[in-house]
Amino acid sequence: MTSETSKRSPKKEAKSRTSTKEKIFNVSIDLFSQRGFNGVSIREIARDVGIRESSIYNHYRSKDAIMNSIFQYFKGELIKMRPPEARNREDMGQITPEVFRRRAHSTLNLFNDPKMEKIFRIISNEQFRDERAKEIVLDYLIREPYSFSKKVIEIMISNGKIDKVDPKVKAMEFQYPIYSLFLENLLLRSNNSDTSLNEKLIEDHLDHFVNSLKKE
Template structure:
C-alpha cells in the first residue's frame, strides 16, 4: 500500500502563510521575518525556496491565474453548451466559475488583489489584463456567437460583454472590499443568486421575440 502525503513541504508552508499575511495586511506591510515566524523557520531559510518576497508574490499570482484558467470550459464544451441556449450556458458557466474560485485559498488571494490593486503596479496591470480585458473579450465573442445563431437580438457584442461582466466586477468589490468581514459563508452564497437574477434580466431584454 502506497502511503499518501500528509504534510506540506516548507515551500508550500511559506506559500500558505504568505497568502494569509498578505491578504490580512497587504504585501508591503509583511516582512520576510514575519513570514518565517509564521512558518516556524529561520528568516534565512526562506531564501532557500524563494529569491525574495517579490518572488513569493509572483508565485501566488501565477497560482491564481492557473486556477482561473482552469475554471473555464474548453472551447468545444462551451460551444456545445451554447447550443442548449443562453440561459443554460450562463447558469452552468457561472456555477462552474464560482465553484472553482470558491475556496479559502482563492478567496484570500482575491482579497490580496483587491488590496494591492490600489498601489502595486504589477497587480494593477494583472487586474486590468487578466481580470478585465481578457474576460470582456471572451464574453464579446460569446455574445457574437449567440447573435449569429439568432439566439439573442443583434446588439453590439462588446456592449453586451460590458453589461454582463460589469456586474461581476461589482460583486467582486462588494464582497472582497466593502463586505469582506461580514458574516458570509462564501462568495458563492453571496453571488450565485445575484448573478442568476442579473442574467435573467439581461437575457429577457435581449431575447429574440417569437413572431
C-alpha cells in the same frame, strides 16, 4: 547516506505532508491578505511557518519571489476554470444563453476557495502599484471575460439563436456588473456582514440577462 526518517528527497515529499515551500506559500497568502505585502516581514512568515528567517531563502530568492509565485498560482487557477468554449472554437456552435450563467457561477465558485479569495484581496490591494496585480485585474478579471461574452453574443447572433443586439454594449452590461457585485461580496465577507442581498442581486442579474437574450 539517506535515512528515510530524517531526510526526504523533494520529489517524494508531496506524498506525506506539505513541504516547507508550500507552508511558506500558504502562510504568505494569509499574512499578505491580512496586512498587505509591505505590512508583512519575512520574520513573521518564518515564525508562522516555524523556521528561521534565513531558511526562507532556501526556497524563495526574496520576499518578492513569494509574491510572484502567488500571482502565478492565481492566474493558473483562472485559466484552468475557463469554459471549454473559451478555448475551443468548434464548441461555440452549440452555445446557448445559459453559458453566461454557468460561467458566472463557476467564477463565483472558484472564489469560495479561501485561498483564491485571499489572493484576490492581495491583488486588489496591490492593483495600483504592482504591475503584475494590475495586469491580472485588467486582463484576467475584466477584459478576458468581457471578450468571451462579446464573442459568444456575436456567434449566437450569427446563428440566429438570439435577436440582433450590439455585442459590445450587451457584453458589457453582462460582465461589468459582475465584477462590482463580486467585489462587494468579498468586502462584505471580509466584514462578516450579511451577503444575502448581494447574492440575490447576482442571481437577479443572471436571470434578467439570460431572459433578455431569449428570442421573442
